[in-house]
Amino acid sequence: MRSPIRIVFEQRNETPKYLSTLVPLISVIAALVAGALFLLATGYSPIDTYSNMLSDGFTSSRGITDTLGLSTVLICTGISAAFAFQMNLYNIGGEGQLYLGMIGGAWAGLALGDRLPSFVMIPTVLLLGSLAGAVWILIPAYVRSRLGTSEIVTTLLLTYVAASLVDHFVYSPGSFFVTKNSAFPQGRLVPDSASLTAFGDTSLYPTFFLVALLALVLYWVVKRTEYGYRIQVIADSPRAAHYAGINANRTTLSVMLISGALSGLGGAALIVGPFGRLDPGITLLGYGYAGIVIAALARNNFSAIIVSGILFAGLRSGGDKLQISTDTPIHIGVMLQGAILLFALGGEAFRRYHIHAVRAERTAQ
Amino acid sequence: MNENIWVLASADSVAIATTLILAALGALFTERSGVLNLGIEGILLTAAISSFLAADASGSIWLGLLIGSLAGALLAGIHALLSVVLRANQIVAGLALVIFGTGLANFLGKPVEGKTVTTIIHPLSFGALTDIPFVGPIVFGQDIITYASIAIAILSSLYLFRSRPGLELRATGDDPATVDSQGLSVASIRIRYTLFGGLLVGLGGSWLMLAQSAAWHQASTTNGIGWIALALVVFAGWRPLRLIFGAVLFGFTLQLPFTLQAEQITFVPSALMQMLPYLATLVALIALSRPSTRNKLGAPKALGTPFVRDER
Numbered sequence: 001m002r003s004p005i006r007i008v009f010e011q012r013n014e015t016p017k018y019l020s021t022l023v024p025l026i027s028v029i030a031a032l033v034a035g036a037l038f039l040l041a042t043g044y045s046p047i048d049t050y051s052n053m054l055s056d057g058f059t060s061s062r063g064i065t066d067t068l069g070l071s072t073v074l075i076c077t078g079i080s081a082a083f084a085f086q087m088n089l090y091n092i093g094g095e096g097q098l099y100l101g102m103i104g105g106a107w108a109g110l111a112l113g114d115r116l117p118s119f120v121m122i123p124t125v126l127l128l129g130s131l132a133g134a135v136w137i138l139i140p141a142y143v144r145s146r147l148g149t150s151e152i153v154t155t156l157l158l159t160y161v162a163a164s165l166v167d168h169f170v171y172s173p174g175s176f177f178v179t180k181n182s183a184f185p186q187g188r189l190v191p192d193s194a195s196l197t198a199f200g201d202t203s204l205y206p207t208f209f210l211v212a213l214l215a216l217v218l219y220w221v222v223k224r225t226e227y228g229y230r231i232q233v234i235a236d237s238p239r240a241a242h243y244a245g246i247n248a249n250r251t252t253l254s255v256m257l258i259s260g261a262l263s264g265l266g267g268a269a270l271i272v273g274p275f276g277r278l279d280p281g282i283t284l285l286g287y288g289y290a291g292i293v294i295a296a297l298a299r300n301n302f303s304a305i306i307v308s309g310i311l312f313a314g315l316r317s318g319g320d321k322l323q324i325s326t327d328t329p330i331h332i333g334v335m336l337q338g339a340i341l342l343f344a345l346g347g348e349a350f351r352r353y354h355i356h357a358v359r360a361e362r363t364a365q
Numbered sequence: 366m367n368e369n370i371w372v373l374a375s376a377d378s379v380a381i382a383t384t385l386i387l388a389a390l391g392a393l394f395t396e397r398s399g400v401l402n403l404g405i406e407g408i409l410l411t412a413a414i415s416s417f418l419a420a421d422a423s424g425s426i427w428l429g430l431l432i433g434s435l436a437g438a439l440l441a442g443i444h445a446l447l448s449v450v451l452r453a454n455q456i457v458a459g460l461a462l463v464i465f466g467t468g469l470a471n472f473l474g475k476p477v478e479g480k481t482v483t484t485i486i487h488p489l490s491f492g493a494l495t496d497i498p499f500v501g502p503i504v505f506g507q508d509i510i511t512y513a514s515i516a517i518a519i520l521s522s523l524y525l526f527r528s529r530p531g532l533e534l535r536a537t538g539d540d541p542a543t544v545d546s547q548g549l550s551v552a553s554i555r556i557r558y559t560l561f562g563g564l565l566v567g568l569g570g571s572w573l574m575l576a577q578s579a580a581w582h583q584a585s586t587t588n589g590i591g592w593i594a595l596a597l598v599v600f601a602g603w604r605p606l607r608l609i610f611g612a613v614l615f616g617f618t619l620q621l622p623f624t625l626q627a628e629q630i631t632f633v634p635s636a637l638m639q640m641l642p643y644l645a646t647l648v649a650l651i652a653l654s655r656p657s658t659r660n661k662l663g664a665p666k667a668l669g670t671p672f673v674r675d676e677r
Contacts, residue, residue: 345457
């Protein structure tokens with residue numbers, strides 16, 4: 001032992017409850033502090049930046065409804081990521097599944113036209129979007145469950161394919177999804193029967209409550225049903241699951257398909273909600289990637305995802321308006337997302353281990 | 366059909382392969398030590414914009430390449446800290462790095478969005494040799510970093526399979542407990558190769574910027590090359606020499622959409638053509654995971670698992 005002082009990681013037998021809340025909280029604060037130092041170093045004012053983000057994201061009433069509106073899709077991609085992550089299946093292609101949900105939802109809305117009443121149309125659009133999201137993960141899910149092909153890179157690669165698909169449907173001449181005879185290619189709006197109305201003149205749609213409810217339902221499914229139990233057993237020990245007669249392949253397939261469908265639902269929610277059309281701009285927003293951060297920060301807990309989803313929506317909507325109010329690049333929002341996750345991961349160590357320094361002599365056994 | 370354009374396409378495949386070789390080699394060294402760094406795409410982007418800004422400010426491509434490579438090592442250092450020291454989930458840590466790196470790169474690149482870098486790497490000229498039909502542009506029309514990347518890959522192969530430290534590196538990825546019992550520090554080996562891997566990825570990103578893109582287009586500057594590089598490591602069975610051939614092959618699919626567009630071959634719409642490299646990579650990954658081939662590939666056995674001595 002070269003140094004007299006040694007850092008010891010002692011595995012905790014039981015994690016104190018307060019740490020599970022404290023660690024994510026401190027991660028967020030630490031990331032904001034690191035972000036402030038970075039802003040100072042690059043010549044921007046951290047106080048201006050943060051106070052603008054805060055007032056645009058959280059404190060004004062306009063800001064709060066914008067935040068809740070945006071959180072709808074983020075909670076979707078968050079529960080999508082968490083549903084797979086909890087079984088150690090890393091579906092990181094939620095971004096692409098979200099695009100497919102938009103394509104599927106827009107297709108349903110446009111193809112069925114104005115013939116059906118809203119109470120049929122809205123569920124159909126949401127369902128078809130979810131289905132499209134599930135279809136998009138079908139191949140990675142199938143080869144993962146059959147051949148063991150790592151789902152990490154396959155799901156991600158399909159996101160790039162999905163982005164090209166969106167471009168194709170918007171920019172190819174005579175596409176079903178765009179307005180005919182328009183000067184520049186633009187997605188065709190779905191009929192009124194397939195659009196929900198926002199509350200007042202906000203951008204908050206009823207889908208928010210649907211999605212929040214869905215997160216709570218999933219929480220219940222995982223904690224209280226046999227299916228959820230099976231997922232937990234496989235996650236804890238695939239071998240134990242095997243001896244318990246659990247068919248891990250089938251569960252893998254179904255968990256991944258549901259994960260894809262949830263991201264797809266997020267895309268369809270954008271169709272009945274704020275977008276109303278297939279918009280190529282979606283590929284620049286990174287809502288799917290944000291879901292990964294949201295799930296990780298909530299440690300795959302579905303009810304906590306509602307909270308972290310709203311938190312991130314505030315950060316995002318505040319960040320997106322930053323360009324207008326200050327000269328700080330909006331990308332600080334995405335940077336902070338990444339930084340929060342990095343700090344949260346580092347903080348995990350303090351939650352799982354009792355870390356302390358000891359004198360080397362005393363540890364000699 | 367114009368034959369010349371296919372010669373140029375082949376030359377382009379070799380050129381684009383440079384980033385793939387360097388990025389995949391970086392990932393290979395990291396993974397051989399047992400650390401999985403999925404953050405390659407984020408590192409590439411950050412390195413690219415760092416090299417852009419450094420080259421533009423100093424007027425020197427060498428300084429650009431240096432700063433870009435160091436930026437790569439710096440980001441990889443975050444990964445090493447999280448996954449080796451703090452034993453975090455390496456998959457999520459890598460993803461966090463992609464998100465953080467993308468945001469950081471876009472932030473730093475804001476002032477130069479859409480602008481071209483003024484200091485770029487030019488191909489070397491071998492005089493008459495470069496003018497040989499077919500072979501000339503492909504073999505003798507590349508720039509110094511492209512040649513260097515192939516040399517680095519060959520040297521890496523020798524290092525990995527013919528040297529003592531190479532053996533230690535491979536052992537760390539396969540059986541860290543044994544390495545530990547030999548009195549070597551698993552953590553220190555893993556940290557070193559994660560940093561070195563980041564340096565190589567950074568060099569790849571800098572080259573992409575200074576030789577290929579020459580303009581900053583946010584995330585489309587790298588357009589998923591980092592992910593393809595990760596697949597390439599699997600494709601090459603964690604062997605540097607096979608990686609060269611794989612990189613040229615994947616490089617070919619990456620430039621094909623542009624060649625076909627230039628040739629005005631439009632039976633496939635161009636947006637769909639853009640999918641080709643990703644679909645080809647996907648098919649390669651799936652084909653490689655048939656049980657008969659999987660065992661022969663030789664993934665490091667301890668890849669992605671933190672080493673904890675106390676629990677042995």
